[in-house]
Amino acid sequence: MYGKDIDRKWQKVWDDEKIASFNKKNIDKKYYCLEMFSYPSGAKLHVGHWYNYGPVDTFARFKKMQGYEVFQPMGFDAFGLPAENYAIKTGIHPYDSTMKNIETMESQLKAMGAMFNWDAEVVTCKEDYYKWTQWLFLKLYEMGLAYRKKANVNWCPSCNTVLANEQVVEGLCERCSSVVTKKDLTQWFFKITDYAEELLDGLKELDWPEKTKKIQTNWIGKSTGSIATFKVDGKDLSFDVFTTRVDTICGVSYVVIAPEHEIVDKITTDEHKKEVEEYKEKCKIITEIDRLAEDREKTGVFTGSYAINPVTLEKVQIWIADYVLATYGTGCVMAVPAHDERDYIFANKYNLDIKQVIAPSDSSNINLDKEAYTESGILVNSGDFNGLTTDEAKKKITEYLKEKKLGDFKVTYRLRDWLVSRQRYWGAPIPIIYCDKCGVVPVPEKDLPVKLPYNVEFKPDGKSPLAKSEEFVNTTCPHCGGKAKRETDTLDTFVCSSWYQFRYPDNKNSEKIFDTEWIDKMLPVDKYVGGPEHAAMHLLYARFITKVLRDAGYTKVSEPFKSLVHQGLILGPDGNKMSKSKGNVISPDDYVDKYGSDVFRMYLMFGFSYVEGGPWSEEGVTAMVKYFGRLERLLDKMISLKDTNVDKISNNEKELLYIFNNLIKGINYDLEHMQFNTGIAKIMEITNAFYKYDQSVEDENKNTKLIKDTINKFIRIIAPFAPHFSEEMWNRAGNEVSVFNTEYPTCDNRWLEKDEIEIPVQINGNVKFVVTIPKDSENEQVEKIVLNDERLAGYLNGRSIKKVIVVRGKIVNIVVA
């Protein structure tokens, strides 16, 4: 009986036979199948890992049997906060706990029996990997894409570290859910904004879920508009505003500047100084969560200065308000209360003018209803621009401003540069040295890696743990040889995972990050599968870094992941997300141990639509155990049939082969599209058809040659779904190792040829009966057969036929009065 012993037996054989190895000679048939590597924070693999890796392994084995040279590596995203937090709690060093977890997880992954190429393994916290993460940083520095600046950054007071914008979720720390605050710190950034347009544009050609593309599109947030320069009245100062509604510029009744903007101090008049300073202070201490509060009232203060509208030359008040973001656009906006809801609320509260400049073009009633924010229409109260449509005006007014050197067309992105500094221990040290004489000095490539020291006090106190290690901090300047200090921040772990897909195929290269010529043959990844939670961060960063490596001349690849799939989420039996506190966590190990890896994997593939997931079902597992018994009994019986000398192919056999080949066609389609549930349903249908055949035909009347051939084919069909089980059956049927070195069966059309087909007959769209017609009948012929059918009159009840519609080979519909 199938179980874990059979798993172990074949896992060992596969190991010896090196079934997962990659033969470089077949590079022209390469298929790079990649699952997102695991994060060894928890001690064990959970159901989610299995749901990612199991079905994708089925897909990879299918590809192998299709003749592709499959490269399916696995590794560990080993740096990061959870290991460090665990260390802080327990005192166990992150290196030790991580290595132990990796060991456990490796053995679990091996128990899964997935066709992972372990020779290609990467572990991001090992020196031979993070050396190249550091090298990558230096490359970006060299290219001007890594820079340092003082920034008002997101700060997690619990993790004691900076967070990237993407790691702040609804004002809370993504990892620990503490309320995120702001802090001014000098930090390292990657200039991802330089690639905003290409990152947006490149999405078009990708075979990715539309939703994921949409998330990235929103995240990049391209906005096309204009920039307009407002001079400060009575001072030799000016500032730019960004607007998408330059057509409303004649309706500007005040302008607003973000409180953090540097110009604020210069324009604030003495009598408003106190008020402005107080307001700025208030903004500083506000938390992200307060800032995001939906019903938060808009606040602001007048600076005392006035700005000159570049079109109307009117003087308008300059305010500061925190509803204007310093980090978007220019940090200054022109306010048009008549046509912007936010400005309207603000203007009403502080008694500022409201001037309508757009009238609806399509309606006769030009009412000045204050609640109606006209989106588009015809310009009014706008001097020379009156009568233009909004679109015309956007163009004309910007051109007018451009001529006067007071504005231009402008594209703005919401994407911010990527903050990569982390004040934590467990990460790759940033390879930078600070020298009093030479300033910022990158560590020379020959000195890499900058090793992460083992003995460090990593308890958090807001300072980087590395700053407390004298032996780490103190060094000599590579430039002048004088005393110098190292950068003590480490890199965001997303940097580590942004390039791992390049390292797998050349993971032992000690000379270079990877061999360009080889990598250009191996990349891009043909199929990438992982959770949808990485839609914005990891997947965007990896695309960015790929483009950087390309521009640095290290690869020709522009997009790392050609085709992407997100698996769904497996919930607890109660329908809730699995969590220890809810007590609804399913442990894969127990099931694998009890029933074998294939039962567990088959259950996961059969029970849900792959991209949807759903709640765990204990009955579903039992059902799969039963199915394996049914399948094994069938195969064992068929394999051991005594050979008969029957040469004739009976109708029963024709029917069986017809069903079999028809379903093979569907299974190939299902696998190609990762529709595992329907693929398995079809395997069950084949099983049922075999049972039916077996019951209908006496053993001595069976064409055993045909049946045994078909069974061999069937075992190969099942192989990717239940690899251990199938290898065992392949062996019992007297075949050589391994079933995975055989070709995946495709439909044999000879068995599908039929002289007659059945098509349904509808009356007014409702199916009434089925007629058998000769294959390839002409429509007139079909109509005749149907109209002559004796059953028809009974359904007509005397009604007259108005029309007969014949859809060739599909259906007949009779329209009656």
Add this chain to the structure above:
RNA sequence: GCGGGUAUGGCGGAAUUGGCAGACGCGCCGGACUUAGAAUCCGGUGUUUAACGACGUGAAGGUUCAAGUCCUUUUACCCGCACCA
């Protein structure tokens, strides 16, 4: 608020291009085997009706010979973004 998605039997879920709704499985009912049970094998199982039939894919309309599928309106839930000028 904006953007995207989902909704199908008692349950998980099928239906690839508008063409037999409910594949496959669970559960339930029945039969065979058995002293009996378990296991196994076979059959039935959308609702309603005695039956013919009628109705049926969140709700309401529409297009079509034909709609789960296309269009309009709408409800619930999920996800993403959220003062982005």
